[in-house]
Amino acid sequence: MVVQKEIALSPFSRGFHLITRQITGYLDELPETGLLHIHLKHTSAALALNENADPSVRQDFNYFIDRLVPERDPAYTHTLEGSDDMPSHLKSALFGQSLTIPITRHRLNLGTWQGIYLCEFRDSGGSRELVLTIIG
Amino acid sequence: MVVQKEIALSPFSRGFHLITRQITGYLDELPETGLLHIHLKHTSAALALNENADPSVRQDFNYFIDRLVPERDPAYTHTLEGSDDMPSHLKSALFGQSLTIPITRHRLNLGTWQGIYLCEFRDSGGSRELVLTIIG
Amino acid sequence: MVVQKEIALSPFSRGFHLITRQITGYLDELPETGLLHIHLKHTSAALALNENADPSVRQDFNYFIDRLVPERDPAYTHTLEGSDDMPSHLKSALFGQSLTIPITRHRLNLGTWQGIYLCEFRDSGGSRELVLTIIG
Numbered sequence: 001m002v003v004q005k006e007i008a009l010s011p012f013s014r015g016f017h018l019i020t021r022q023i024t025g026y027l028d029e030l031p032e033t034g035l036l037h038i039h040l041k042h043t044s045a046a047l048a049l050n051e052n053a054d055p056s057v058r059q060d061f062n063y064f065i066d067r068l069v070p071e072r073d074p075a076y077t078h079t080l081e082g083s084d085d086m087p088s089h090l091k092s093a094l095f096g097q098s099l100t101i102p103i104t105r106h107r108l109n110l111g112t113w114q115g116i117y118l119c120e121f122r123d124s125g126g127s128r129e130l131v132l133t134i135i136g
Numbered sequence: 137m138v139v140q141k142e143i144a145l146s147p148f149s150r151g152f153h154l155i156t157r158q159i160t161g162y163l164d165e166l167p168e169t170g171l172l173h174i175h176l177k178h179t180s181a182a183l184a185l186n187e188n189a190d191p192s193v194r195q196d197f198n199y200f201i202d203r204l205v206p207e208r209d210p211a212y213t214h215t216l217e218g219s220d221d222m223p224s225h226l227k228s229a230l231f232g233q234s235l236t237i238p239i240t241r242h243r244l245n246l247g248t249w250q251g252i253y254l255c256e257f258r259d260s261g262g263s264r265e266l267v268l269t270i271i272g
Numbered sequence: 273m274v275v276q277k278e279i280a281l282s283p284f285s286r287g288f289h290l291i292t293r294q295i296t297g298y299l300d301e302l303p304e305t306g307l308l309h310i311h312l313k314h315t316s317a318a319l320a321l322n323e324n325a326d327p328s329v330r331q332d333f334n335y336f337i338d339r340l341v342p343e344r345d346p347a348y349t350h351t352l353e354g355s356d357d358m359p360s361h362l363k364s365a366l367f368g369q370s371l372t373i374p375i376t377r378h379r380l381n382l383g384t385w386q387g388i389y390l391c392e393f394r395d396s397g398g399s400r401e402l403v404l405t406i407i408g
Binding site: 167195245 | 276278314341365372407
């Protein structure tokens with residue numbers, strides 16, 4: 001069984017955002033056992049799994065990745081689309097644009113503290129498109 | 137065909153550990169062709185594929201990631217759970233918490249030098265839970 | 273339905289290379305809906321999705337990752353295979369060695385700007401082997 005759905009998320013501000021409930025809200029009944037694959041169709045944002053409770057974690061992600069991948073590095077050559085563009089491509093590749101999550105007893109089998117992060121690296125990234133594919 | 141199993145690994149010390157044999161020991165007969173998905177249900181550890189022969193590689197991973205993601209950065213705001221906690225979340229997201237590995241002729245089709253690493257980033261991470269899902 | 277194919281790419285120079293067309297050239301007719309999993313059987317190269325139009329992006333990836341993961345760090349202990357070897361293992365784990373891409377209406381459902389990168393981190397990495405697995 002393969003079921004697929006394409007969705008578009010409302011724009012997010014730059015930063016790390018919990019979207020677990022949004023994602024599960026888009027899913028119809030899940031199979032007893034299987035996998036959910038989530039694919040983000042962009043190269044300047046990312047998906048990640050991380051701590052879902054304390055917002056300070058997402059704040060520190062923001063701090064850390066902006067320090068790790070600085071803007072306005074004079075060595076960058078891809079600069080025409082703004083100072084946040086090339087760093088966004090790099091951050092996107094480090095975190096990755098897709099997640100695969102097990103489905104168990106008709107539910108996503110995430111750990112207690114695992115939430116799905118939409119990582120928006122552009123100042124104005126606009127709506128982001130996802131492809132949800134369920135194998136069961 | 138979808139087959140799934142949940143397992144709990146004995147606690148590992150902080151560092152990078154080869155768990156290929158442990159994982160294959162938990163698997164029953166694999167399908168002729170397919171995929172194995174391994175999901176770690178935690179946000180302060182990770183899974184990775186890397187060099188399976190020389191332990192010095194795993195030692196250097198430890199050195200590198202501790203330098204890349206320092207502890208006790210005064211800018212961190214998520215500090216209540218110990219100085220190893222926020223760095224563990226960041227490391228976990230950089231490496232990722234799941235792997236998908238092809239199955240060919242009833243065996244994992246890894247490269248000669250590829251082994252499965254359990255990356256334990258906490259000082260006392262305790263037992264780690266995995267979900268193994270086989271699609272074939 | 274599971275279909276699998278193993279391929280070997282001609283050697284690439286050190287750097288980031290677009291291989292989307294090479295990959296799709298190896299694929300026979302894709303299912304209406306499904307997933308393509310691409311696995312790289314090596315620990316000193318990686319696969320990533322990123323910007324497919326402007327070569328300056330790939331040039332800046334090269335600059336960034338060489339700065340993030342320096343060669344000849346005196347703290348490395350795994351040095352027998354050359355100064356590019358241990359950094360290659362680290363870069364490989366940060367980017368990851370596999371991709372999963374949705375298939376929709378018999379085609380890879382990538383974003384407009386998403387291309388598949390073969391990230392070659394060795395000076396002379398030689399031919400790289402991939403396993404392509406289609407679930408549909």
